[in-house]
Amino acid sequence: MSAVLEFVGVSKWYGPVLGLRDVTLQVAQGITGLLGPNGAGKSTLLKCMTGEITPSRGEVRMFGRRVPDPEVFRRLGYAPEIEVFFEELTGREFVAHLAELSGFGRADADARAAKVMQRVGLETAMNRRVSTYSKGMRQRTKLAQAILHEPDVVLLDEPMTGLDPVGRAQMVALIQSLGAEGRTVVVSSHILDEVELMTREIVVLYQGQLLAQGDLHAIRGLIDRHPHHIALRTPKPRELAAALAREPFVAALRFEGDDQLMVETREPDRCYSAVPRLAKEHGVPLLALTSPDDNLAAVFRYLTLGARGGAA
């Protein structure tokens, strides 16, 4: 399958601050997750695709044409991260306004706005002013304006921010439907699990550099070489540690404070299922079970530590 989006040696500096550093990647049709902690360069990468930012070096191509290009922009839908916009307009007017800027006539833009607001679940609120919208409604409105003109490429910058669990599930379903329709969808997020619900294809940025790209589970597999940390809070950490020490999946145990036990394991799934069972068998109350490194920051830490080790 040919690449829809291409970055060739793209670097971007904001004065002395490095936004992107020599990024070369290709994005094919379907959903791609753009991952990275805050400040990794995700938004910069997206803005390079929308032409809002001109790379200091390198070039961005969409459908083989160099961005910025008005013809390409007609086929692009973009939902930025911002939350405050056009507060005096109603949601429907806001979306129709941007549809008109995409080249639709007034009546057509309005009809499309009504239809797309219905698709994102805002049919009852579309005639209310944007200033009265909740964060989740604003996210849906941004998605509506991004897909209203039937774009081939949809770029979504942190679309889950501010959504409640139900809203997140609906947004994930919407994004999945866009991918299933054959569009190229790039979704940026700093939460790995969210992206995992939508796609297996990811691009990972860290400090403006391309850290990893490809299938999510292949990348996770690399991370599984490192032990996972699981934090257990219990009033009897020594009793629980004694029970866990006999288990083969436990690599190390460490006490943190009076009521916390840190478990290191290379088989997190087995550990998660065994801990509640062992606690019950030994009569140890288990107050909390959390995974402090089950997030993207930990993934990055492992990857960057691995890279440093390799370099050394």
Added chain:
Amino acid sequence: MALPSPDRPTTTADPKSPAGVVHSLAYTRYAGARRSPAFAPLVIARYALMAQLRQRGVKVALLLGLVSLAVCAAILGAKWSLPTMAASAGFGELGGAGQLARAVRDGEADVLVWALRAQILPTFLLTLWCGAGAVSADLMAGAFQFHFSRPVSPGGYLAGRVVSASGWALCLSAVTLLVFSVERLAFQSTPLGAARALGLGAVAVLLELSSLAAVALGVSSLTRRKGLAQAMFAAIAFAGWVLCHSLGALLGKEWVKSLDLISCVDGVVAQLNHQSTLHGGAAFVPALAWLGWTAGALALAAWQLSRAEVNRG
């Protein structure tokens, strides 16, 4: 030039096949007509004007303008009716016909001057509200991301903002001018004289609004803080006026007084009315000052917009 389409699931559909039909659920890209990007400024302006009308400040300024129009129309009516009555009665040192002719000429000049004077405060407030904060608010909110990911150029955006910054003030001034011209026609003027006053008045209003809008947008493009941009615009208008008039009086140079943003338009209007006190090379100063303010501010705004990404970095 047609762009290549991305790969999509294909539709296998044969209506005659007894085995059935498989429909593609792939999206269909819009292939209909699209308007030219040249329409973008009008779209930006129309929606901005719609949004502005929902703001309390704009409503108040428009109401103030209508009140001012009513008061000034009454004053002008009284002013214009007295010489007419006096001339008709044959009073004064001039003969009735001469006095009437002078009154007609002065009355037509009044249309220009009063159309500007009547709306100076509402116009200033509307430009302050709709123009001086416009680009700042968009910079602060990051609204360029919506605009510039579409076929909208910074120049198109700026053109739309110029129209929206002066749109409501233009409506108010146009109504004022029309009312004064009709009123003038009702009292003494001929249709030709009233039309001339209307035409010259329109030129004066456009000159005033274009320079105000340009400067408002110029300062607005300098900062993301709407309040700061509005304060800077007010300072340029009023402090500039005070400074130029003080310097003019101090140096004894009349032309220095027409250098500021407000007075340069007054200077041009005085020339249109053949009432200017500037002669020789100094006669060009008001027009050059207007050109400098307008072109300079627009160039500043265009430059700032072209590097807006750096502002957001």
